[in-house]
Amino acid sequence: MPTVELTYREALRRALREEMARDENVYMMGEDIAIYGGAFGVSLGLLEEFGPERIKDTPLSESVIVGAALGSALTGMRPVAEIMFMDFITIGMDQLINQAAKIHYMYGGKACVPMVLRTPGGSGTGAAAQHSQSLEGLLCHIPGLKVVMPSCPYDALGLLKSSIRDNNPVVFVEHKLLYSGRELVPEKEYLVPLGKSEVKREGTDLTLVALSVMVVRALKAADKLAQEGISVEIIDPRTLVPLDLEAIINSVKKTHRLLIVHEACKRGGFGAEILSQVEESDAFDYLDVPIRRLAGSNIPIPYSPGLEKGAVPQEDDILGAARKLVG
Amino acid sequence: MTLNKNDLIRMYKQMLTIRRFEEKVAEFLSQGTIHGTGHLYIGEEAIAVGACRAIENEDYITSTHRGHGHCIAKGADLNKMMSELLGKETGYCRGKGGSMHIADVETGNLGANGVVGGGIPIACGAGITIKMKKLKRVVLCFFGDGAVNQGVFHESLNLASVWDLPVVFICENNFYAMSTATKIAFKIKDLSLRAASYGMPGVKVDGNDVLKIYEEVIEAASRAREDKGPTFIVCDSYRWKGHSRSDAERYRTKKEVMEWKKRCPIERFKKYLLDKRYLTREMTEQIEWEVNLSIQEAVDFAQKSPFPSLKTLEQDVYAN
Ligand SMILES: Cc1ncc(C[n+]2csc(CCOP(=O)(O)OP(=O)(O)O)c2C)c(N)n1
Ligand SMILES: [Mg+2]
Numbered sequence: 082m083p084t085v086e087l088t089y090r091e092a093l094r095r096a097l098r099e100e101m102a103r104d105e106n107v108y109m110m111g112e113d114i115a116i117y118g119g120a121f122g123v124s125l126g127l128l129e130e131f132g133p134e135r136i137k138d139t140p141l142s143e144s145v146i147v148g149a150a151l152g153s154a155l156t157g158m159r160p161v162a163e164i165m166f167m168d169f170i171t172i173g174m175d176q177l178i179n180q181a182a183k184i185h186y187m188y189g190g191k192a193c194v195p196m197v198l199r200t201p202g203g204s205g206t207g208a209a210a211q212h213s214q215s216l217e218g219l220l221c222h223i224p225g226l227k228v229v230m231p232s233c234p235y236d237a238l239g240l241l242k243s244s245i246r247d248n249n250p251v252v253f254v255e256h257k258l259l260y261s262g263r264e265l266v267p268e269k270e271y272l273v274p275l276g277k278s279e280v281k282r283e284g285t286d287l288t289l290v291a292l293s294v295m296v297v298r299a300l301k302a303a304d305k306l307a308q309e310g311i312s313v314e315i316i317d318p319r320t321l322v323p324l325d326l327e328a329i330i331n332s333v334k335k336t337h338r339l340l341i342v343h344e345a346c347k348r349g350g351f352g353a354e355i356l357s358q359v360e361e362s363d364a365f366d367y368l369d370v371p372i373r374r375l376a377g378s379n380i381p382i383p384y385s386p387g388l389e390k391g392a393v394p395q396e397d398d399i400l401g402a403a404r405k406l407v408g
Numbered sequence: 409m410t411l412n413k414n415d416l417i418r419m420y421k422q423m424l425t426i427r428r429f430e431e432k433v434a435e436f437l438s439q440g441t442i443h444g445t446g447h448l449y450i451g452e453e454a455i456a457v458g459a460c461r462a463i464e465n466e467d468y469i470t471s472t473h474r475g476h477g478h479c480i481a482k483g484a485d486l487n488k489m490m491s492e493l494l495g496k497e498t499g500y501c502r503g504k505g506g507s508m509h510i511a512d513v514e515t516g517n518l519g520a521n522g523v524v525g526g527g528i529p530i531a532c533g534a535g536i537t538i539k540m541k542k543l544k545r546v547v548l549c550f551f552g553d554g555a556v557n558q559g560v561f562h563e564s565l566n567l568a569s570v571w572d573l574p575v576v577f578i579c580e581n582n583f584y585a586m587s588t589a590t591k592i593a594f595k596i597k598d599l600s601l602r603a604a605s606y607g608m609p610g611v612k613v614d615g616n617d618v619l620k621i622y623e624e625v626i627e628a629a630s631r632a633r634e635d636k637g638p639t640f641i642v643c644d645s646y647r648w649k650g651h652s653r654s655d656a657e658r659y660r661t662k663k664e665v666m667e668w669k670k671r672c673p674i675e676r677f678k679k680y681l682l683d684k685r686y687l688t689r690e691m692t693e694q695i696e697w698e699v700n701l702s703i704q705e706a707v708d709f710a711q712k713s714p715f716p717s718l719k720t721l722e723q724d725v726y727a728n
Contacts, residue, residue: 108540134540140570142563145529149567152533155518156468158540160533175560179523180530189502190724192513224725248727
C-alpha cells in the first residue's frame with residue numbers, strides 16, 4: 082500500500098481538504114484561519130484552494146463562532162469551526178453546552194447539529210495558564226457532545242474525517258506539541274471510526290491508557306521499560322466520548338494492572354472516569370493491584386520552563402509510576 | 409407587497425389565537441396543569457404576527473423564552489404545541505423540551521431558547537446557510553430588551569453586518585427584563601441606536617401596530633434577500649402578565665399596566681378592520697368562536713395524548 086509521510090498538521094489539513102472536496106456543505110470558520118492559516122498553521126493554503134466563502138475568517142468572537150456553527154449545522158451545513166486555543170472554548174460555552182449539545186435531545190430527536198469544533202489544547206509551549214489547558218474533562222461531562230483526542234497523524238486524519246461526517250457536535254482536541262510529529266499514512270483515503278480505541282503497543286505486564294500527547298511519552302517510556310523486562314500494553318482511546326471501554330477491559334484482564342495517564346488536572350479528570358468504569362466492570366476481579374492515575378497537578382499551568390514541565394506527567398514520571406505498579 | 413382583506417383578517421385571527429392560547433396557558437399554569445414555567449406573550453401579539461406575515465414558509469425564525477407567539481405566527485400546529493406544554497409524547501419535542509424549547513426545524517422554527525440571547529448567534533448560522541446555499545431566504549431573530557445587554561448580541565450583530573447575513577434582528581422591547589427596567593439597564597433611551605455601531609440600519613417602531621411592524625420587516629427582509637445585510641428593528645410594546653409563573657410585579661405600578669392595556673394591539677387592529685369595513689361584528693364573533701374552538705381542540709388533543717414512556721428517557725442524546 083503506497084504511503085506518504087505527513088505531520089499531524091498536514092494530516093489534519095488533508096482531512097479538511099478531502100472532506101471539503103467531497104461535500105460542498107463542509108466549510109471552515111474561525112479567527113485568522115484564512116490568509117494566516119490558523120494560529121498553528123493547520124489551514125494554511127486552504128484559502129487559495131477553496132476561497133473565502135468556505136474558509137471564513139471571523140471577527141474575534143468565540144460565542145458567535147460556536148453559535149453560528151450550530152445555527153448553520155441545524156439548517157443543513159457541516160461547519161468546522163476553529164477555536165484558536167482550547168482555553169477560549171469557555172467564551173463560547175453557552176452555545177456549546179447549553180445549545181449545541183442539547184438540541185437533538187431537547188427537540189425530541191427531530192433535528193441534529195453536525196458540527197466540529199477543532200481546538201488545540203495542552204501545555205509545553207510556555208504560554209502559561211490561559212493558553213495551555215486541557216479542558217476535555219469539562220466537555221466529557223456534557224451529554225450530547227462527542228470528544229475526540231488524536232495522538233498521531235494517522236488518527237488525526239482519519240478521526241477528523243469521521244468527525245466531520247458525524248451528525249453530532251464533536252469537539253476535536255488537537256495538541257500543540259503534536260503538530261510537527263510525523264508518520265507514514267496511506268496515500269489512499271481512509272477513515273478512523275469514533276469510539277474505537279487502538280492498542281499502540283502490545284504487552285503483558287501492565288495496561289497503560291494514555292491520552293493525546295501522553296501516548297507519545299508512554300511509548301518512549303515503554304521502550305525503556307522493555308529493556309528492564311517490563312512489558313507494557315499501551316491503549317489510546319482516541320475518542321473519550323464515545324469511549325471504547327471494551328478494549329481497556331480486555332487488556333486489563335490480560336495484564337492485571339492498569340495505569341491511566343493524562344495531562345489534564347487529576348481532580349475531576351477523565352482518568353477518574355476510566356478508573357471508575359473499569360472498577361465497575363468485570364475486569365475488576367482480574368486486578369492484582371489497585372488502579373493508578375498519573376495526571377497533571379491540580380494547578381494552573383505555570384510559565385517558567387521547569388515549573389511547566391513539572392506540572393504535567395513527563396516520560397520519567399511514567400517510568401516511575403509503571404515500575405511501582407509492576408514491582 | 410400589499411395585504412388584501414383576507415390577509416388582514418387572517419392576521420387578526422392569528423393575534424387572537426395567540427391571546428386565547430396564552431390565556432389558556434395562564435389558566436393551566438395557575439392550576440398546575442403545566443408543571444414547568446411559562447412566559448406569556450399577551451400584549452405583544454402584534455410583533456410576532458406582523459413580522460412573521462412578512463416572511464415566507466421556508467424562511468427561518470429563532471425565538472425566545474417568551475416564544476409561544478412566534479411559534480403560532482410561524483404557523484405551528486396548536487395541538488402539538490399544547491401537547492408539548494403538557495409534557496406529552498405528541499408534542500413538538502415529544503415532551504422533552506417544554507415551553508422554552510419548542511422547535512420545528514422542518515418548518516423553519518429553529519427553536520425557543522431558555523438562555524436570554526441564546527438564539528442570536530444561531531440566527532447568524534442560519535444566515536450563513538442561506539448565503540452559502542444561495543437560498544434567498546431570511547431569518548427573523550427575535551429577542552427581548554434584556555438580550556441586548558448580553559455579550560453575544562454584540563458578537564452576533566457585528567458578524568451579521570460584516571458578512572451581510574440575511575438576518576432581521578427584532579428586539580421586543582417590553583421595557584423590562586424580569587424586574588429590570590430598560591431605564592436602569594441602558595444609558596441610551598432608544599435601543600435602536602445600537603445598530604449604528606454595527607453599521608446597519610436601526611429602526612424603532614410602535615410594537616403594538618401590527619401593520620407598521622409588517623412594513624418594517626418587509627423592507628428589512630427584502631434588503632436581506634438582496635444581499636444588503638441585516639437590520640435591527642426595535643418594537644416597543646408591553647407584557648401584560650407577570651414575567652413568568654410567579655411574579656409579584658413589585659417593580660411596576662398597576663397604573664402603568666392599565667395604561668398599556670388601553671393600547672391593546674388586538675383591539676386596535678380590530679377597530680381598524682371594523683372602520684375599514686373589512687370586518688363586521690358578526691365576523692368578529694365568528695372568528696372568536698373559531699379561535700376558541702381551535703384552542704379547545706388543542707387542549708383535548710393534548711389531554712388525551714399519552715405521556716412519553718420512560719423508555720424514551722435515554723433516547724436521542726446522540727443523532728445517528
Ligand atoms: C443568560 C440568562 N440570564 C438570565 C436568565 C433568567 N431570565 C429569563 S428571562 C429573563 C428576562 C429577559 O428579559 P428580556 O430579554 O427583556 O425578555 P422578556 O422576558 O422581557 O420578554 C431573565 C433574567 C436567562 N434565562 N438567561
Ligand atoms: Mg423585556
